Amino acid sequence: MQDRITRRQFIQAGVAGAAALAMGRFAIAAPAKRRPNILIITTDQQRVDAMSASGNRWAKTPAMDSIAAGGVSFMQSYCPYPLCSPSRGSLHTGRTPHELLVDHNSMHIAKGIPLSGQVLREGGYDTGYAGKWHLPASYPADGIAGFEVLNKVGRGGRLARDMDEATLKVATEFLRRQRSKPFLLVASFLNPHDICLLANPNAITDELWKRYGPKDGAELPPLPANHALSLGTPASQARRARHGNWEAQRWRRYRYAYFRMMEDVDRQIGQLLHALRQSGQEEDTLIVFTSDHGEGLGCHGWTGKLHFYDDEAAVPLIVSWKGVIPAGRSDKDHLVTALDVLPTLCDYAGVAAPPVVHGRSLRGVIDDPKSAGSVYVASEMAVGGGRSFMIRTKKYKYMVFHEGAKAEMFFDMDADGGEMKNLSADANLAAEIDRHRKLLAQWCKLTEVEKYPMLPNPKTERPARRAGGRKGA
Secondary structure (H helix, E strand, O other): OOOHHHHHHHHHHHHHHHHHHHOOOOOEOOOOOOOOEEEEEEEOOOOOOOOHHHOOOOOOOHHHHHHHHOEEEEEEEEOOOOOHHHHHHHHOOOOOHHHHOOOOOOOOOOOOOOOHHHHHHHOOOEEEEEEOOOOOOOOOOOOEOOEEEOOOOOOOOOOHHHHHHHHHHHHHHHHOOOOOOOEEEEEEOOOOOOHHHHHOOOOOHHHHHHHHOOOOOOOOOOOOOOOOOOEOOOHHHHHHOOOOOOOHHHHHHHHHHHHHHHHHHHHHHHHHHHHHHHOOOHHHEEEEEEEOOOOOOOHHHOOOOOOOOHHHHEOOEEEEOOOOOOOOEEEEEEEEEHHHHHHHHHHHHOEOOOOOOOOOOOHHHHHOOOOOOOOOEEEEEEEOOEEEEEEEOOOEEEEEEEEOEEEEEEEEOOOOOOOOEOOOOOHHHHHHHHHHHHHHHHHHHHOOHHHOOOOOOOOOOOOOOOOOOOOOO
8 A cells, every 4th residue: 555665654654653552551642632522433344335415316415414514525435344343343443454354244353353342442432332333342341442332233134224233323322421531433324225135135124125115206316327347357256246147127226225224224313413512512613524345336236345347346434524525525636445544543633553554644645735644555355266366556447256266357547437348458557567567466465364364254164273363353
């Protein structure tokens, strides 16, 4: 993600972090003129283009739009792994999924890697977590390290909407507490994740269609322009495309339901923002809004996540603080990632970041949009017996898959934003493709990929214990 200069800065930051550890793990880095409250709002399975603020006419999202209107929206924002647990772990640690030992869903974060709640709590914050976590108990039994767990989210045959109502209730109660210190609150909503249940029928599918399906005469969204497979799609990726036998009308109904789920969770986010205003703390609160990964929604014949196309890997990331952060800016130039969130929070809070993080604070590009950002960002997956990676630079995207035979994809994102033509065999781009391979090698060295052999999926195999991880970590 970073160039060599920035890598040296990481080493320097590690020295500073070690000094902070000696003084009490995460001491306050420097007195801040104004230490904000911090509200992290996350949705599950939200594409970067699923808000009306991003120009989507099929969903009305006034609450999310209001966050965008009050801050900086990063439009080139990528998740570290297009799957729930690995991406959530990275969001709250600034570390890559393979370092966390979270190669699949429902795996424990490695022992000794601090979470955002620990970092901010030891920096003087009151910390609470409401909603979906999707990483097993962290350090304390049935808890999340560094956080007061405000509710436990279990499916229990319920719609995501109903689970999100419970999250909204406890998050609102947390906001209204009287306290003498700033707070960090994570409000982790589940919708529009229920779209997964419409792709794979289950016990509550009928109830979902009743709530979110189109009524007679409703206008349906069209098929996406990139509905077909990309030209030059490797055989392994073509086989992974899902629901290729769906007719156009079914795809359109599916897309319609997704946008209704977006509107449902937006309404709940709006109520949370109203509670923040009513508590008199809006002007003292830094808001970060993001999601763990996107949704195929019929692009390339895909539903769900687990691909590096922008449809699955690009997510919203908005940073807002009324009166402090510039309002209403859409940043289309800087590449960002969920790995940047924890360093950014620490920067604004005046708290030392952990000694090892692989993101960078976004405060510099927020304050000065002309300043240089990351040269590239990376994402990864552990699918089909091997690790796959994505490298995204300003103009290009490189993907390499290890599912049986090695396969590569390469896209010119300026000319082909829908990622419809794989250019990996284009001789005219051989030098660029090789540059991206070298950037990936740099990233793998920086994050020590070779130290972390891929773990088996706990849903299909019993994982072997590895040094550095433990149950409950």
